[in-house]
Amino acid sequence: MGSEAQIIPSINLSGEALDLDGERYKVLCTKVREALENHGCFIAFYDKISKGLREDMFMGMMSLFDLPEETKKKYVDPRPYRSYLGKSKIIPLHESFGLDNEAGDKMAQEFTHLMWPEGNPSFCETLKSMSSKLVEMNNTIMKMIFESVGMGKLYNSHVEDSTSVLRIMKYKVPPSNESAMGLVPHTDKDTLTILCQNEVQGLELLNTQGQWITLIIPDGAFVVMAGDGLKARADAWSNARFIAAKHKVMLSEKRERYSFGLFAMPKEGATIQVPDELVDDDHPLLYQPFKFSDFFSYFVENISDDALELYAGV
Numbered sequence: 001m002g003s004e005a006q007i008i009p010s011i012n013l014s015g016e017a018l019d020l021d022g023e024r025y026k027v028l029c030t031k032v033r034e035a036l037e038n039h040g041c042f043i044a045f046y047d048k049i050s051k052g053l054r055e056d057m058f059m060g061m062m063s064l065f066d067l068p069e070e071t072k073k074k075y076v077d078p079r080p081y082r083s084y085l086g087k088s089k090i091i092p093l094h095e096s097f098g099l100d101n102e103a104g105d106k107m108a109q110e111f112t113h114l115m116w117p118e119g120n121p122s123f124c125e126t127l128k129s130m131s132s133k134l135v136e137m138n139n140t141i142m143k144m145i146f147e148s149v150g151m152g153k154l155y156n157s158h159v160e161d162s163t164s165v166l167r168i169m170k171y172k173v174p175p176s177n178e179s180a181m182g183l184v185p186h187t188d189k190d191t192l193t194i195l196c197q198n199e200v201q202g203l204e205l206l207n208t209q210g211q212w213i214t215l216i217i218p219d220g221a222f223v224v225m226a227g228d229g230l231k232a233r234a235d236a237w238s239n240a241r242f243i244a245a246k247h248k249v250m251l252s253e254k255r256e257r258y259s260f261g262l263f264a265m266p267k268e269g270a271t272i273q274v275p276d277e278l279v280d281d282d283h284p285l286l287y288q289p290f291k292f293s294d295f296f297s298y299f300v301e302n303i304s305d306d307a308l309e310l311y312a313g314v
């Protein structure tokens, strides 16, 4: 298992690496693209998100999940994967919140006010700072992907068309000595996911040989994963073929696992459509044009591993 895990590339996206001159920056962009083409995933080091900010985030998350169940249940949002989820029959060890970044800083204020009516200004600031830095990281990676597939000119309109959700998660310690499912196998439906965890491992990836491998994520590193949205979009931009990483969470440690992540996706109403000039015999159309939000609703109603193929596949 361990040696398999090592094949998932680790990519240094620190300030210095991003400041490389033209040729070396291009090499880095290629590394990002190839990781997403070959594995749907890579481990990223990103120093613009400091250790202190990560620690503040996990501290705040611990006090958030320690709040009474009735308080946490007050967080309700009609859109999927936002409302507080706890005590689920399918994934009883998992608890989560999904905060919409569309509302910007207001989201952090309203959320912290709802959870702590007396206020929690420090966690509010941490949430604002973390979500804006994750959005910046997401944009940096998306720009590299666009440049690597020769579509740099589409990057600005992509940013305008995108939104994101910040998900905050806790996994309880499994009740017996055996490992237990924290989150069922799935691909993310979004464009790109960036995850960060405390020191408790548990994320597993289905590799291209069909084996589950445990990702050993170094302290402070991030996991970047392509979702179904990137798979479909990359096809539409340039016939690029990315893998949407299938993953799950398995818990075996005697400590609670905390993770948070940015899920970037097209805004409501954005359509994914391959331009005619990109379709030829060598690059046949893979997906019919579709509205991302309609696909997402379809997925929520018909949970399926092959939702993208079933919904939009040619």
Ligand SMILES: O=C(O)CCC(=O)C(=O)O
Pocket (backbone or CB within 6 Å): 167, 169, 183, 188, 195, 197, 203, 247, 249, 259
């Ligand atoms: O907690 C994690 O590390 C993974 C979370 C995840 O896969 C998800 O929320 O889609």
Ligand SMILES: [Fe+2]
Pocket (backbone or CB within 6 Å): 186, 187, 188, 247
């Ligand atoms: Fe996921």
